[in-house]
Amino acid sequence: MSSKYETVIGLEVHTELKTKSKIFCGCTTEFGGDQNTHVCPVCLGLPGAMPVLNKKVVEFAIKVGLALNCDILHFNKFDRKNYYYPDLPKNYQTSQYDLPICLNGHLDIEVNGETKRIGITRIHMEEDAGKLVHSGNTISDSNSSNVDYNRTGVPLLEIVSEPDIRSGAEAKAYVEKLRSILQYLEVSDGRMEEGSLRCDCNVSVRLRGTTEFGTRTETKNVNSLTGIQKAIEYEALRQAKLIEAGGKVDQETRTWDDAQGITLGMRKKDEENDYRYFPEPDLVPIVITDEEIEAARNALPELQDAKIARFVSEYDLSREDATILTVAKVTANYLDEAVNAGADPKTVSNWMLGDLSKMINENNLTFAQSKVSPENLAGMIALIEKGTISGKIAKKVIVSMWETGKDADTIVKEEGLVQITDTGAIEEIVKQVIANNPQPVEDFKGGNGKAIGFLVGQVMKESKGRANPGLVNELLQKFLKD
Ligand SMILES: [Zn+2]
Numbered sequence: 117m118s119s120k121y122e123t124v125i126g127l128e129v130h131t132e133l134k135t136k137s138k139i140f141c142g143c144t145t146e147f148g149g150d151q152n153t154h155v156c157p158v159c160l161g162l163p164g165a166m167p168v169l170n171k172k173v174v175e176f177a178i179k180v181g182l183a184l185n186c187d188i189l190h191f192n193k194f195d196r197k198n199y200y201y202p203d204l205p206k207n208y209q210t211s212q213y214d215l216p217i218c219l220n221g222h223l224d225i226e227v228n229g230e231t232k233r234i235g236i237t238r239i240h241m242e243e244d245a246g247k248l249v250h251s252g253n254t255i256s257d258s259n260s261s262n263v264d265y266n267r268t269g270v271p272l273l274e275i276v277s278e279p280d281i282r283s284g285a286e287a288k289a290y291v292e293k294l295r296s297i298l299q300y301l302e303v304s305d306g307r308m309e310e311g312s313l314r315c316d317c318n319v320s321v322r323l324r325g326t327t328e329f330g331t332r333t334e335t336k337n338v339n340s341l342t343g344i345q346k347a348i349e350y351e352a353l354r355q356a357k358l359i360e361a362g363g364k365v366d367q368e369t370r371t372w373d374d375a376q377g378i379t380l381g382m383r384k385k386d387e388e389n390d391y392r393y394f395p396e397p398d399l400v401p402i403v404i405t406d407e408e409i410e411a412a413r414n415a416l417p418e419l420q421d422a423k424i425a426r427f428v429s430e431y432d433l434s435r436e437d438a439t440i441l442t443v444a445k446v447t448a449n450y451l452d453e454a455v456n457a458g459a460d461p462k463t464v465s466n467w468m469l470g471d472l473s474k475m476i477n478e479n480n481l482t483f484a485q486s487k488v489s490p491e492n493l494a495g496m497i498a499l500i501e502k503g504t505i506s507g508k509i510a511k512k513v514i515v516s517m518w519e520t521g522k523d524a525d526t527i528v529k530e531e532g533l534v535q536i537t538d539t540g541a542i543e544e545i546v547k548q549v550i551a552n553n554p555q556p557v558e559d560f561k562g563g564n565g566k567a568i569g570f571l572v573g574q575v576m577k578e579s580k581g582r583a584n585p586g587l588v589n590e591l592l593q594k595f596l597k598d
Contacts, residue, residue, distance in 0.1 A: 140167030186221030235278030
């Protein structure tokens with residue numbers, strides 16, 4: 117069935133902006149807090165309270181628009197989207213309708229090694245609603261619900277894509293890339309599990325080769341990357357099966373049940389309100405000058421794509437490694453800092469992707485919180501290059517560095533890990549190993565070159581990893597010829 121039908125997907129991503137205060141009042145945007153403590157007459161929608169636009173929200177929206185290659189509208193405005201729900205005290209959401217701040221952008225994603233361009237229809241600014249806290253687990257098994265208005269008025273950006281996405285995997289790649297950009301721009305923390313990034317998935321199917329769109333459903337508020345992929349794959353299959361069985365897809369709003377791995381119908385679209393949008397009379401339109409846009413463009417940080425290109429061309433990393441090391445800005449910064457401290461980029465990359473990633477993941481940290489600083493990693497790499505420690509010993513040193521926060525020099529001195537480069541000392545061990553292992557020695561002399569590997573291993577073991585491997589090899593070759 118999957119080859120007969122094509123899936124058409126458009127995504128609406130809502131992201132909370134990391135401003136200190138809400139979009140139209142001075143209340144804090146901090147997550148959590150006792151219920152209804154981050155509120156004031158404005159965000160509670162009390163009569164007569166007037167909104168004042170937080171300039172940071174516009175600044176952040178321009179940054180995101182530029183990073184997503186959008187046109188920034190010099191003249192844009194807020195509108196009221198009218199509907200009733202208990203989490204919305206004003207009975208309207210202040211949003212943008214026909215003149216949003218950004219239009220016509222695009223984002224390039226990579227799936228299976230191929231680049232694909234996904235169109236961005238628009239980006240608009242709006243306020244978040246409050247949160248219902250049900251007495252039971254779900255609304256249907258609750259006798260009552262409380263409403264917490266702490267989140268009411270937290271600034272949101274809604275980023276709407278064109279229906280250019282064709283699979284769950286592409287959708288996941290798109291949201292992942294988008295989240296990375298939002299984090300690079302430092303406008304959103306992009307934490308999906310806390311709801312600061314949420315995704316509505318518009319999905320329809322059509323016979324492959326046709327161009328007309330099928331009837332679409334909208335699956336609301338999917339809040340994990342794998343959830344997005346699974347919800348879309350489930351929904352596409354459900355619709356295809358329905359059509360195959362002679363049925364018809366209803367245009368409806370659905371919800372993703374992560375535990376069951378299915379989407380569920382919530383309401384039919386034709387039951388939905390006409391929102392009666394009209395211009396917000398309490399706020400003046402927003403005017404943005406060319407100078408402001410150019411200043412914002414010049415202040416954009418280096419984003420992931422540019423970093424990947426630089427890591428490949430300047431640092432000689434593989435594209436694959438560069439991609440992994442740039443998903444998070446803090447990881448990319450760590451690499452840059454270690455290189456600036458004098459270490460070879462490729463070597464830094466190997467340690468970051470290997471031992472260091474392991475310790476960071478085990479402790480649930482990011483590279484920004486690594487207990488081995490980039491400077492200390494560079495210091496350790498310098499000791500390997502100078503021959504003070506072997507690569508093998510370094511694996512122990514980095515663990516001690518992590519545990520103690522000390523630099524490599526100090527640890528190597530304190531723990532007596534300096535590599536033995538004294539020929540005399542190694543000679544003693546080599547002679548001993550040759551005497552104790554007649555069979556491998558015999559094998560080597562009989563022409564089995566590989567046998568020397570075993571003997572090197574024995575010498576390293578005897579020296580507790582401290583012998584210089586190059587010297588060991590050299591001395592073994594010498595004595596075995598005798
Ligand atoms: Zn407020």
